[in-house]
Amino acid sequence: MTNNLLKYKNMQIIKAKKLIWIDIKKPKEEDVEWLKKNFDLHPLVLKEILPPIDYPKLENYGNYLFITLFYPYFDRKTFSTLPFELDIIVGKNYLITLHYKDIVPLKAIFDRCNLYEDIREEYTDEGAVELLYRIIQGILSACFPKLSHIKQNIDEIEKAIYRKEYQQTVNKISLVKRDIIGFQRIITPQKLVLQKLVAEIPKIFGEKFIPYYHNLLSLYEQVRGILNTQSQTLNALDSTNQSLLTTRTNEIIKTLTIFSVIVFPLTLLAAIFGMNTTYLPFVGSPYDFWIISGIMVGATIFMLAIFKLKKWI
Incomplete structure (x- = not known):
């Protein structure tokens, strides 16, 4: 632990030159009360923190933004992608993150900022708005290994089809479809939040940061484009497998x-x-x-x- 890291119950605090980063895992009523005493937050924001919500959103409260995003987490037990909520309150000199589950890219950035002074200065030298950019970029970038995993599963399905393993492939296709549908359900609604973020950032932090957040939109479109392509590919393979399975069944009946x-x-x-x-x-x-x-x-x-x-x- 460095001198820049403070801990209070389920709260961790990093103090940098230009901002303070407060990370709260599994927020409770006492955490909300602490935020109420130490930050001038609107009652609606405090009310949104508890309980968890099911949709992304962004609200401008004049001198800070309240953002809700969702991190796509792949559950190996159910072979599906689940949404992990991340609430962010960002002002000019502070950033508060609240979440109920461990979010890998968020934890990685927090640990780097805590352990390495040069990285902490690099990520925070422009204030909280740069750190916010780094966090969202990390979440979007973390989607690519998941997309590669889906592609690997699709490639295996394609090989199985042409090995004439039609019956076994039906179950594999249904599992990968479930994963893609869960992924799409998480990613798709967040486009409006990112678009709104591009519009709201200059109102509080200045126009200097607009290119950074346009970059986030481009990264998002790349993720969604790859995901849509994979979905279409899987649907085509499913149709092919169903056709071959039907043909085989017809031959048996014949x-x-x-x-x-x-x-x-x-x-x-x-x-x-x-x-x-x-x-x-x-x-x-x-x-x-x-x-x-x-x-x-x-x-x-x-x-x-x-x-x-x-x-x-």
């Missing part, structure tokens, strides 16, 4: 149908000659078994010839 049609006359003949009647043709003659067997074989060859002529087999 084979069983042909077998049933061929067996039907044999079953009919066996039923006829098995009837308990006074007179049956060929029955009782010296070669009755061979005659009846010959009729059955002939019927089978006749049916096969018809199927071959019709190009059904």
Whole structure:
């Protein structure tokens, strides 16, 4: 721990030359009360901190911004992407982050700022607005390894399809679709927040930082574009797999149908000659078994010839 790091219950505080960064994990009512006493925050902001909310937002309160973003976290147990809420209150000389789960890129930036003075100065020399940029950039950049993981799964699905593992692939496709849908559900609504951020930043921090936040929008569009491409690719593979699976099922049904049609006359003949009647043709003659067997074989060859002529087999 450095001299720049202070701890208070579930709160960590980094003091830099131009700002103070307060990070609160699993905020409680006492944390909200502490913020109320030490910062001039609007009651609506304090009310938004607890409990967690389900949608991103951005509000301008004159001399600070209140931002809610969501970090896409991949859960290996459920094979799905879950939203981790991150609330940010940013003024000219302070930045407050509140979250209920560990957010990897946020923790990485916090630890670097805590451990390395040169990085702390680099990330904070323009004030809290630069640190905010670094945090959002870190969250967006952390999406790329997840996108690479999805691409790897899609590549494996493609190989499985062309190994004719159609049935097993159905389950794999459904799991990756679930992951992509969860990812899209988190990422897509945040575009409006980033667009609004570009508009609101100069009102408090000046126009100098507009290019930085335009860069965040470009990074966001890159993430969303890759994700949409992967979604379309997976849908195409799903359609291909369903078509091949349907074709295979049809071939099986066709084979069983042909077998049933061929067996039907044999079953009919066996039923006829098995009837308990006074007179049956060929029955009782010296070669009755061979005659009846010959009729059955002939019927089978006749049916096969018809199927071959019709190009059904």
